[in-house]
Amino acid sequence: MKVRVTSYWLPKAGNTQDEYEDAFYPKLSKKRQGKQLHFAIADGASESMLSGKWAEILVKKFCKLKASRMDFGDFLEKAYKTWNFWKRNYFDEREKCNKPIQWYEEMGLQAGAFSTLLGLTLIGFEEKSYGEWKAIAVGDSCLLQVRKECLIHKFPIQNSSDFNNRPFLICSDPARNNKILEVLKITSGDLHFGDQLYLMTDSLACWFLERYENEQAPWSFLRGLDINGTQRPFELWITELRARKEIRNDDVTLIRIDIN
Amino acid sequence: MPYTAEINRTNPSCFLFMIDQSGSMADPFGVGESNKRKAEGVTEAINNHLREIALKCARTDGVRDYFYIGVIGYGAQVGSAFTGPLAGKELVPISDVANLPARVEERVKFVEDGAGGLVDQKVRVPIWFDPIANGGTPMCQALSMGGRILKKFISDHPACFPPVVIHYTDGESTDGDPTVAMREIANLSSTDGNVLLFNCHVSSIRAEPIAFPHSHVGLPDQYARMLFNGASELTPIMCEFAENEYGLNLLPGAKGFTFNATLVLVIQALNIGTRPSLAQLR
Numbered sequence: 001m002k003v004r005v006t007s008y009w010l011p012k013a014g015n016t017q018d019e020y021e022d023a024f025y026p027k028l029s030k031k032r033q034g035k036q037l038h039f040a041i042a043d044g045a046s047e048s049m050l051s052g053k054w055a056e057i058l059v060k061k062f063c064k065l066k067a068s069r070m071d072f073g074d075f076l077e078k079a080y081k082t083w084n085f086w087k088r089n090y091f092d093e094r095e096k097c098n099k100p101i102q103w104y105e106e107m108g109l110q111a112g113a114f115s116t117l118l119g120l121t122l123i124g125f126e127e128k129s130y131g132e133w134k135a136i137a138v139g140d141s142c143l144l145q146v147r148k149e150c151l152i153h154k155f156p157i158q159n160s161s162d163f164n165n166r167p168f169l170i171c172s173d174p175a176r177n178n179k180i181l182e183v184l185k186i187t188s189g190d191l192h193f194g195d196q197l198y199l200m201t202d203s204l205a206c207w208f209l210e211r212y213e214n215e216q217a218p219w220s221f222l223r224g225l226d227i228n229g230t231q232r233p234f235e236l237w238i239t240e241l242r243a244r245k246e247i248r249n250d251d252v253t254l255i256r257i258d259i260n
Numbered sequence: 261m262p263y264t265a266e267i268n269r270t271n272p273s274c275f276l277f278m279i280d281q282s283g284s285m286a287d288p289f290g291v292g293e294s295n296k297r298k299a300e301g302v303t304e305a306i307n308n309h310l311r312e313i314a315l316k317c318a319r320t321d322g323v324r325d326y327f328y329i330g331v332i333g334y335g336a337q338v339g340s341a342f343t344g345p346l347a348g349k350e351l352v353p354i355s356d357v358a359n360l361p362a363r364v365e366e367r368v369k370f371v372e373d374g375a376g377g378l379v380d381q382k383v384r385v386p387i388w389f390d391p392i393a394n395g396g397t398p399m400c401q402a403l404s405m406g407g408r409i410l411k412k413f414i415s416d417h418p419a420c421f422p423p424v425v426i427h428y429t430d431g432e433s434t435d436g437d438p439t440v441a442m443r444e445i446a447n448l449s450s451t452d453g454n455v456l457l458f459n460c461h462v463s464s465i466r467a468e469p470i471a472f473p474h475s476h477v478g479l480p481d482q483y484a485r486m487l488f489n490g491a492s493e494l495t496p497i498m499c500e501f502a503e504n505e506y507g508l509n510l511l512p513g514a515k516g517f518t519f520n521a522t523l524v525l526v527i528q529a530l531n532i533g534t535r536p537s538l539a540q541l542r
Binding site: 014019049103105106108110249 | 270323
């Protein structure tokens with residue numbers, strides 16, 4: 001299976017790049033090929049401490065562990081382990097720099113970091129020009145599949161009105177994930193040559209579904225961003241949408257996958 | 261539409277807490293489950309609430325200045341109620357509130373262990389001010405000071421999400437009729453709407469509490485009616501929050517006023533007054 005991957009990201013207006021708390025993997029925009037290809041996108045909750053780092057751990061672990069083959073609980077165990085290792089190092093570094101953890105950081109970290117996760121695995125069939133995909137989701141990061149100018153799959157959110165400020169989230173503290181398997185969503189679909197898959201975090205996904213519900217083809221806007229292989233057109237476009245209040249001011253992430 | 265401005269570091273908002281610290285605040289709450297002295301209950305609620313606001317603004321890079329905070333106490337003296345490094349400061353960014361408490365106490369709390377049990381966990385709890393109950397009730401002077409602080413804040417941040425004032429009192433003003441001073445505060449406005457004034461009456465009277473009424477009918481005295489009249493109408497988002505969080509089915513025109521508030525109502529008023537603003541954080 002051969003695909004072309006293009007990724008875009010932008011922090012909230014008013015925030016720096018260091019303050020971006022979404023995550024996606026793989027990071028590079030390029031052509032990829034293989035029997036199984038893994039992609040993930042996550043949206044770290046702004047209100048929790050270090051949620052951007054937790055989101056990053058989740059997307060990397062999903063792809064590197066080929067987590068679609070694993071029990072989700074086992075996947076989470078490995079993610080917690082990486083998080084705890086990283087957190088210990090972070091505390092050590094702070095001590096070394098003479099910047100001890102403040103009370104509000106301690107409380108925030110005790111509450112845990114929170115993030116959505118959408119993981120996608122593409123599986124190619126040998127000698128054939130089609131395949132299948134499997135996806136898992138916790139929260140409101142979305143997968144949208146377009147075939148021959150038709151939106152054929154929306155996952156896990158079906159309508160723009162379904163977005164709210166309280167999506168299900170994965171916590172870095174296992175004690176707070178008691179019900180995670182109840183809210184985990186799993187789906188699959190088939191892949192044809194020429195399909196496009198879009199992974200996006202909530203603000204852009206909400207815009208996309210609103211446009212679609214108004215009988216427009218929002219994917220045509222996304223295709224138009226692919227100029228000179230730079231992020232700039234995406235940044236300008238999102239800035240315009242924010243200015244016109246067509247999109248919520250939030251971190252925005254988009255992965256576009258073209259099946260070649 | 262008013263009360264929709266985004267709160268961010270370039271367009272912060274403001275919470276101003278005004279606390280009656282007169283001698284009668286040493287009495288216990290009149291109703292409710294708590295035997296706590298009113299001064300202790302209100303102080304603890306506001307200390308806890310400042311902590312929650314700071315936590316809401318805490319990010320990996322530190323506490324972001326989404327809000328400015330003032331705490332005015334009035335009793336034997338009128339002025340900033342902050343103690344410790346912030347003593348005497350009228351309005352401070354939330355990062356200063358977070359980083360400069362008067363002290364940090366170590367406490368133990370019980371948290372779920374994820375396997376159906378509880379484990380104890382040490383937590384450091386910041387304290388910004390202690391209960392005081394002393395002297396008369398110079399409410400007019402305090403409201404006048406609050407108005408001056410808010411006027412300056414709005415002048416510096418003309419498009420801000422409107423400041424919210426939470427005023428706790430248990431008694432009659434001893435320096436005149438505060439009606440005009442309350443009206444002046446509630447009439448202050450940014451381009452996003454008027455300042456929202458909550459009057460929370462904490463009493464030792466053994467009478468049924470009244471929460472967020474839409475009319476003064478049924479209020480027991482002229483003084484309660486005066487505080488009701490001075491309070492702002494709750495915004496639609498506040499009413500929605502009150503219904504969703506507390507099951508309060510408020511009527512149109514419901515005001516930010518509580519009479520004979522229990523400790524539970526003290527905390528409800530704080531949450532209804534501040535949480536909708538926190539939802540505007542970006």
